Structure formats: C-alpha cells, structure tokens
Amino acid sequence: MGPIPKALEENEMKLRPTSHLILGMVRLGARSGYAIKKATDVSTRFFWPMSLAQVYPELARLVEAGLLSRDDDSHGSRRRFAYELTAAGEEALQRWLTSSREEETLFRDEGVLRLFFADNLSVDDQLALVRRLHERAKRDLDHTRTEIVPLAAALRDNGIRFPERVAQLRAENYERAERWLGALEAELNQQA
Amino acid sequence: MGPIPKALEENEMKLRPTSHLILGMVRLGARSGYAIKKATDVSTRFFWPMSLAQVYPELARLVEAGLLSRDDDSHGSRRRFAYELTAAGEEALQRWLTSSREEETLFRDEGVLRLFFADNLSVDDQLALVRRLHERAKRDLDHTRTEIVPLAAALRDNGIRFPERVAQLRAENYERAERWLGALEAELNQQA
DNA sequence: GGCGTCATGTAATACGTTACATGATTAC
DNA sequence: GTAATCATGTAACGTATTACATGACGCC
Numbered sequence: 001m002g003p004i005p006k007a008l009e010e011n012e013m014k015l016r017p018t019s020h021l022i023l024g025m026v027r028l029g030a031r032s033g034y035a036i037k038k039a040t041d042v043s044t045r046f047f048w049p050m051s052l053a054q055v056y057p058e059l060a061r062l063v064e065a066g067l068l069s070r071d072d073d074s075h076g077s078r079r080r081f082a083y084e085l086t087a088a089g090e091e092a093l094q095r096w097l098t099s100s101r102e103e104e105t106l107f108r109d110e111g112v113l114r115l116f117f118a119d120n121l122s123v124d125d126q127l128a129l130v131r132r133l134h135e136r137a138k139r140d141l142d143h144t145r146t147e148i149v150p151l152a153a154a155l156r157d158n159g160i161r162f163p164e165r166v167a168q169l170r171a172e173n174y175e176r177a178e179r180w181l182g183a184l185e186a187e188l189n190q191q192a
Numbered sequence: 193m194g195p196i197p198k199a200l201e202e203n204e205m206k207l208r209p210t211s212h213l214i215l216g217m218v219r220l221g222a223r224s225g226y227a228i229k230k231a232t233d234v235s236t237r238f239f240w241p242m243s244l245a246q247v248y249p250e251l252a253r254l255v256e257a258g259l260l261s262r263d264d265d266s267h268g269s270r271r272r273f274a275y276e277l278t279a280a281g282e283e284a285l286q287r288w289l290t291s292s293r294e295e296e297t298l299f300r301d302e303g304v305l306r307l308f309f310a311d312n313l314s315v316d317d318q319l320a321l322v323r324r325l326h327e328r329a330k331r332d333l334d335h336t337r338t339e340i341v342p343l344a345a346a347l348r349d350n351g352i353r354f355p356e357r358v359a360q361l362r363a364e365n366y367e368r369a370e371r372w373l374g375a376l377e378a379e380l381n382q383q384a
Numbered sequence: 385g386g387c388g389t390c391a392t393g394t395a396a397t398a399c400g401t402t403a404c405a406t407g408a409t410t411a412c
Numbered sequence: 413g414t415a416a417t418c419a420t421g422t423a424a425c426g427t428a429t430t431a432c433a434t435g436a437c438g439c440c
Contacts, residue, residue: 034418173365245430
C-alpha cells in the first residue's frame with residue numbers, strides 16, 4: 001500500500017457533477033480526454049455541457065485524488081494518455097449515483113424569456129418570434145432523432161440501456177415543444 | 193438635450209439576456225430592485241434565474257447607459273429607488289424582442305445525468321433513483337400548478353397573456369416528465 | 385421584543401467560456 | 413499540400429453564486 005493521496009486524505013477533493021460525468025464516461029470506455037469530450041458532445045451535452053478546457057484540469061484533479069489512473073498511451077510521437085477508474089473511482093461513481101442529495105438543475109432559455117415578454121410586440125412581431133422558435137425546435141428535434149437517438153440505441157446492444165431512454169425523453173420533449181409552438185403559431189396566424 | 197451618456201456613445205454597453213429581463217420587468221411594472229427580483233422568483237426564474245446580487249449592479253449599468261431612469265422613492269427613512277424605462281430603454285427592449293439573433297440556451301440537470309449512467313446500478317438502486325426523480329417532478333408540477341400558473345393567469349386580466357402561456361408550457365412539460373418517470377418506475381418495478 | 389419582509393448594496397469565490405498555443409496524423 | 417481531426421494543455425475573461433453588511437417597517 002502506497003501513501004494515501006494528500007487530496008483524499010484531507011478530504012479536499014470536492015466532486016461536482018462535471019467530475020462524475022468524466023468518471024462515468026471513462027466507465028463507459030472513453031479513454032483519452034479528447035474521447036471523453038467527443039462522447040459528451042453527442043450525448044450528455046444537452047443536459048450537462050462541458051468544454052474541452054474543463055476536461056484536462058478536471059482529469060488532473062481526479063488523478064491527484066486517486067479516482068483515476070493515467071497511463072501513457074502515445075502512438076509514435078503523438079502524445080496520448082489513457083485513463084481508467086481506480087477502485088476508489090468506481091466507488092465514488094457509485095456513491096454519486098446512489099446518493100439522495102438534491103440534484104443541481106439549471107435551465108436557461110433566452111427564447112422562452114422573449115416569449116414571456118412578447119405582449120410588448122405587435123401580432124406580426126409575435127408571429128415572427130414564434131416562427132423562429134418553432135423552426136429552432138424542428139431543427140433540434142430532427143437532429144435528436146437522426147443523430148443522437150441512433151447513437152444511443154447502438155449502446156443498447158452492449159447492454160447499456162439508459163442513454164437510449166434519456167435520448168428518447170429528449171426527443172419527446174422536443175416533439176411536445178414543437179407541437180406547442182406550432183399551435184401557438186396557428187393561433188397567432190388567425191389573429192394577424 | 194443633455195450630453196449622450198458615455199457608455200452608449202462608445203457602444204460599450206453589452207446587453208445580456210439578464211439586462212433585458214430587468215428592462216422587461218420594469219416594463220411590467222416592477223419599480224424597485226427588490227420588486228424586480230421578487231417578480232422573477234415567481235415567473236422567469238424557471239428559464240432565466242437571477243440572484244439579488246446581480247440586480248443592483250445591473251440596474252446601475254442600465255442607468256449609466258441611459259436605458260433606465262432612477263428616482264428616489266424613499267418612504268421616511270427607508271431608502272428605495274424607483275426605476276423607469278427611458279425612450280432608449282423601450283427601444284432596446286423592443287430591439288431585443290424582435291432581433292433574430294440565435295437565442296442562448298443552457299440546460300443542466302444532474303438528475304438526468306445520473307439517469308444516463310444508471311446502467312451501473314442494480315435494479316433496486318435504479319428504482320430508488322427513478323422514484324426520487326419522480327417525486328421531485330411531482331413536487332415541481334404541483335408547485336407550478338398551484339403557485340405559478342395562477343399568478344400568471346392573473347396578469348391576463350390586465351391584457352398580458354404570454355406569461356400565462358409560458359407558465360402553462362412549463363406545467364405541460366412537468367406533466368410529461370412526471371408521466372414518463374412514472375412509466376419508467378413501473379417498468380423497473382416489474383424487473384425488480 | 386423578535387421575526388419576517390422590504391430594501392440596497394459589496395466582497396469573495398466558484399465556475400465556465402473563448403481564445404491562445406502547439407503539434408501529429410489522416411483523408412482528400 | 414492542405415484541411416479536418418486527433419490530442420493536450422494554459423491564460424484571460426465573463427458571469428453567476430453565496431456570504432457578508434446594514435438598516436427600516438410591520439405584525440404578533
């Protein structure tokens with residue numbers, strides 16, 4: 001048994017959702033920082049976005065805390081590191097998944113904010129706003145159906161089911177939003 | 193005509209959604225910083241949260257930019273300021289509402305993130321997680337129906353309709369989420 | 385007299401983004 | 413050969429949160 005890492009010993013390491021996201025992605029098989037980022041871009045980014053500039057410092061912290069191991073995985077002169085969960089890392093991921101702490105949530109949507117204040121607009125301008133939001137919803141729905149759901153569905157064949165469920169929830173939400181905006185558009189069209 | 197405020201003249205003033213939120217709330221009749229914050233807490237906070245510590249500096253910036261006027265509105269020895277939109281402020285609000293710029297959006301939900309990684313859990317733990325999320329959705333739905341929708345509906349009598357529509361959209365979203373989680377809970381219950 | 389609310393602000397801190405910086409490999 | 417992608421990182425900046433600080437008014 002080597003010495004216990006300082007950060008863990010002193011309980012300094014505060015794990016945020018982003019930390020757990022990285023642990024989870026390593027668990028799903030993403031080995032490099034770059035691969036982790038790519039994986040989130042087609043899956044979790046819709047409910048927990050993360051930039052590349054967050055990944056590398058966070059990986060360093062998780063290694064320092066003893067939750068991840070880091071090995072050199074360079075191909076010739078091309079640098080790369082491969083990360084894997086340690087036993088402590090597995091445990092931390094599990095603790096997070098089973099903890100009953102209230103979840104952080106944050107929703108920001110400038111489009112809905114505009115809609116909230118749309119009484120200030122003429123019916124024509126209201127219509128223009130709603131049309132744009134409707135178009136956006138259609139694009140997002142289409143993207144989710146054609147790009148996101150199939151990728152998640154492919155995981156199912158490896159026995160990983162929840163990503164597909166989550167992707168379908170997202171698709172259903174967009175369907176509903178799209179229909180709601182369509183109805184509002186039709187209503188305003190009658191007024192105009 | 194007095195001198196043009198420096199910030200406006202040099203085009204230094206960058207208006208964020210939060211700035212427009214404040215302009216919009218003043219437009220709806222909130223006169224003090226405190227009143228603006230209270231109003232957002234029962235309406236826009238679900239899609240554009242704002243803390244008190246943001247309100248006061250932002251109000252100062254908007255006054256400096258000439259978009260809001262600020263008058264002393266103290267009652268006896270109790271300090272208070274009353275804000276109102278200037279012509280430039282009205283115009284800025286209108287420009288924002290009609291602009292076709294892509295809207296900022298950000299969704300974070302640690303609960304969904306956990307769900308995404310729930311394949312790591314035993315069926316019992318999956319069930320516990322889904323139950324907690326289901327309970328949360330029920331609470332949120334109930335709160336929206338009993339507290340938020342009625343307040344927004346009251347505005348309708350003053351000819352302000354969009355807040356109610358937005359509140360109803362929110363209620364529908366929670367209904368759907370609640371039902372979806374209920375179905376998932378039932379499915380997992382059969383597996384357990 | 386004390387608690388909740390009204391009311392205004394500042395300071396410290398946390399967190400995230402974009403831009404910067406570098407370089408190898410692969411596909412066209 | 414050149415553009416896209418793989419790959420790792422740092423620096424500067426923007427924005428939001430929590431905690432701090434202060435005080436008046438109204439209700440029980």
